[in-house]
Amino acid sequence: MKDVKFAITDIETTGNGIKGNRITEICVIVVQDGKVIEEYSSLVNPSQAIPLYIESLTGINDEMVSNAPQFSEIADEVEKITRDCVFVAHNVNFDYNIIRAEFSNLGRDFKRKRLCTVRLTKKLIPGLFSYSLGNICTSINIPHIDRHRAKGDCDATVTLFQRCLSLDPEFEVINQLLNQKTAASYLPPNFKSSDFEKLPVTTGVYFFKDKDGRPLYIGKAKNIKSRIKSHFQERSNRKYKLMQETYSIDYELTGNELLALLRESELILKYYPKFNKAQKKVSRPYTLTSYHNQKGIEQFALHKNKIAPVSWMKFYTREEAIKFLEYLCQEFELCPKYCGLQAGVKVCDHYKITACSGVCENEISIDEYNRRVEKAVEFISRYEDSCLLVEKGRNKNEKSFVYLNKGRYAGFGYIDNSEELKHPEDFRNYLTQSKTSSYADRIVSRYLNTKKNLTKIPLTSTEVSEEMEAETWFG
Known part of the structure; x- marks a missing residue:
């Protein structure tokens, strides 16, 4: 040469x-x-x-x-x-x-x-x-x-x-x-190529750290190694500065994307890394409430900025809220007009829902209709009871769970596949408690409204039916 x-x-x-x-x-x-x-x-x-x-x-x-x-x-x-x-x-x-x-x-x-x-x-x-x-x-x-x-x-x-x-x-x-033909040619100047090769190719949270071990940036990925490589190859002022200050990269395996999202959000709020863009302020959620209208009919409504005396559920997008209300209408034979799905009509004429009880045309009594609403409200209250959401673990021999306390994220844990999760004493020894936040609420809400065939184990009611244990209305 x-x-x-x-x-x-x-x-x-x-x-x-x-x-x-x-x-x-x-x-x-x-x-x-x-x-x-x-x-x-x-x-x-x-x-x-x-x-x-x-x-x-x-x-x-x-x-x-x-x-x-x-x-x-x-x-x-x-x-x-x-x-x-x-x-x-x-x-x-x-x-x-x-x-x-x-x-x-x-x-x-x-x-x-x-x-x-x-x-x-x-x-x-x-x-x-x-x-x-x-x-x-x-x-x-x-x-x-x-x-x-x-x-x-x-x-x-x-x-x-x-x-x-x-x-x-x-x-x-x-x-x-x-x-060099790998990401090593793009590595930060202070980061060892041997450390890059040791990075996992599974789901979790990763940390770019400075020379004192403080987190500079926290992210989540389905494939940690691949995602970190993409950071190395990005050409932006912000990424260049991040690479110059990075001395090590750490990670935490989660086994599934739900936990990766929750842990990423929780850790960003804990450490406030300088290179994480501030988590966008989550807009005020849509609140599902109900009230007796002038006819005495118990009517559902969505509010975003109003304080309601009754609050049944919260949604972070209108699409999620509408989808849930459509489910309630179909499952309990409610009227779209009185569920906030149609306005300015004398009788309902919903393109999708044909199971209306007929209260809008006086085909059933108001008392009978309100009893159906009561059943829907009972379903909602049970839906937001404390429960476990069971997901994949970090390896084939374990499973993970996310603990929801009254519908709010409260912690997570990992447990051997052979263990059953039916009673509080079954999971509390494995539980890592976590603080909830509006970001975590949104992540959980999105998961519940998009995940098909989820495994959901109620914890607070012994009367919850088997059907509710793996409820899939959102599928």
């Missing part, structure tokens, strides 16, 4: 991560067989104001770049000097992606093989306290003059690269890094 040319590159920018970031200075130094053979550097007019904090860091201000060439004027020179070279930089993905973006703005493509001196140094000089360019130079006595300027940083990176070449004369490590 003595004939291979390496284009060691450093850029200074206007800041703001990757997208929208513009180059203010660039330096490219080509190394072949350990020797510098070519060099190019220039200030660049970014066609936008340089923020004060960037000026304070680099010393580059608007006046300095006002007469400098724009990137479009030096693109040919950058393309030429890096042609047939391996693109090398400290935290290579940052420099490489910004240069690619500059070419893309011109309608041109820019593709080079990449080599990161952070990863290279970690392989060849392990055990350093920090692998930032400044700290590496201090640790191994490399001159680093004019820091945070493209030429100064590039010169230091060249010396560091030459030091690495002397430690890898057969290019074994360099070849290994250049030929």
Whole structure:
């Protein structure tokens, strides 16, 4: 590989991560067989104001770049000097992606093989306290003059690269890094590829953590390894900053998506990770209530912003509420007109429900109709009793359960498949108690309204029928 040319590159920018970031200075130094053979550097007019904090860091201000060439004027020179070279930089993905973006703005493509001196140094000089360019130079006595300027940083990176070449004369490590075909080539600079390979391919919650072990970002996935890989490959300012601060990734297996969603929500509210977008404020739920109208008929209604004296259930989308009311109408032969499904009609004429008792046409008495409503209300009260929702476990030998206390999420647990879950004493020894929230309520509500053939075990009433134990009205 003595004939291979390496284009060691450093850029200074206007800041703001990757997208929208513009180059203010660039330096490219080509190394072949350990020797510098070519060099190019220039200030660049970014066609936008340089923020004060960037000026304070680099010393580059608007006046300095006002007469400098724009990137479009030096693109040919950058393309030429890096042609047939391996693109090398400290935290290579940052420099490489910004240069690619500059070419893309011109309608041109820019593709080079990449080599990161952070990863290279970690392989060849392990055990350093920090692998930032400044700290590496201090640790191994490399001159680093004019820091945070493209030429100064590039010169230091060249010396560091030459030091690495002397430690890898057969290019074994360099070849290994250049030929990576997996997500390892996209890994955060402080994250070990061996740790990535150990990540599971099952369902659970994962944590990006900083150097002190504090969660930076929490997410859930059906396939943890695949989802984390997709994070590595995303190109956004926010993800770039997250990758730069990530030192480790942890995970918690859940075995099923319901628990993954609940644990993700609970842990975000517990830790408030800086890179999690604030959980969107859940809109006020739809409340199912009932009242006696002027005719004396017990009538169901949905309210979103009103305080009702009677509240039977809550729904987080109108679609869920309508679906449930349609079920009540069909199951208990109620009238769509008096269930909030039709308005402004004298008699019901619902496109879907044909089992109306006829109260709207005086075919049955109001007392008889209200008794049917009472049965529906009894069903609702039992539906929101405390129960267990049984789901898959983390392996084939166990099952999981979610504990709902009066319809609200209250905890979870795992239990051997051979164990039965019929009485409180059967599950409390396995229970991990959890705090509920509006987010958890919404997750549970969505699950109950979309999951087909769920296993639901009532806990508070010994009179609940077998039919209710695996109720599937929402299917």
